[in-house]
């Protein structure tokens with residue numbers, strides 16, 4: 001498969017604008033199918049299913065979070081209204097499930113991912129009402145479990161459905177582990193891009209998570225640090241960030257307290273774990289490994 005299949009450039013080799021998304025999940029499904037000895041095309045039903053689930057989850061997530069921009073343009077709800085965006089998301093989900101009718105082993109992983117996705121999303125929403133400090137503060141372990149559900153499960157399903165469709169259902173569980181750990185690292189990178197990303201590249205503004213009290217890993221890790229900036233940050237967040245100056249100041253404190261470096265280190269640990277399982281069960285999977293490496297680059 002070409003670099004296009006990895007989603008980083010378009011069919012003519014131009015850098016991807018992000019308008020259609022990076023296509024990471026379908027690339028994983030097709031490369032996993034190939035890695036276990038099938039053709040890339042054999043992984044196609046899984047690839048389509050996971051990308052449709054992803055699109056459904058983004059449509060609904062943008063409504064939940066009131067995010068107005070997605071992939072360099074208005075979010076679906078912003079362009080067409082909440083009702084149409086909700087129903088479009090539902091339709092995408094129904095179509096996703098229909099893609100795997102006739103492939104029961106792959107379907108098992110997709111349905112497991114859907115349950116975990118909803119659990120992770122529910123935890124993410126519940127965390128917004130938890131305090132920044134004290135006994136009820138969100139821990140890094142709780143964060144990791146939440147993102148393993150919200151993001152890791154679908155990358156897990158991509159890898160596992162690919163393995164099943166490529167003819168190696170016995171590798172499904174291990175491939176799920178590979179995808180899940182990659183997904184945790186991917187979400188950590190996404191959290192980092194939400195603070196330090198370039199909106200021209202990501203297609204969405206920075207600081208929305210901070211404005212909304214989202215318990216993202218750079219902030220949680222900063223607060224856990226024994227650093228004066230962490231104490232100032234904790235007080236500011238607990239009082240509520242009032243105005244854009246406060247939001248920008250909080251972002252600087254997160255970095256000063258070491259939140260960015262700690263998030264990066266945690267993401268690297270998850271990439272390493274994913275690669276260890278991949279090397280153990282599919283040492284010849286060079287293209288899938290290359291995709292993992294390119295995802296790892298997103299952390300830096």
Ligand SMILES: CC(C)=CCC/C(C)=C/CC/C(C)=C/COP(=O)(O)OP(=O)(O)O
Pocket residue numbers: 018020021022023024054056057058060061071117118121150151186187190
């Ligand atoms: C049930 C429900 C509403 C769940 C929501 C779960 C959710 C939105 C998780 C976020 C996943 C994520 C990192 C998206 C960006 O993916 P990406 O960078 O691959 O996006 P792209 O496709 O635009 O490249």
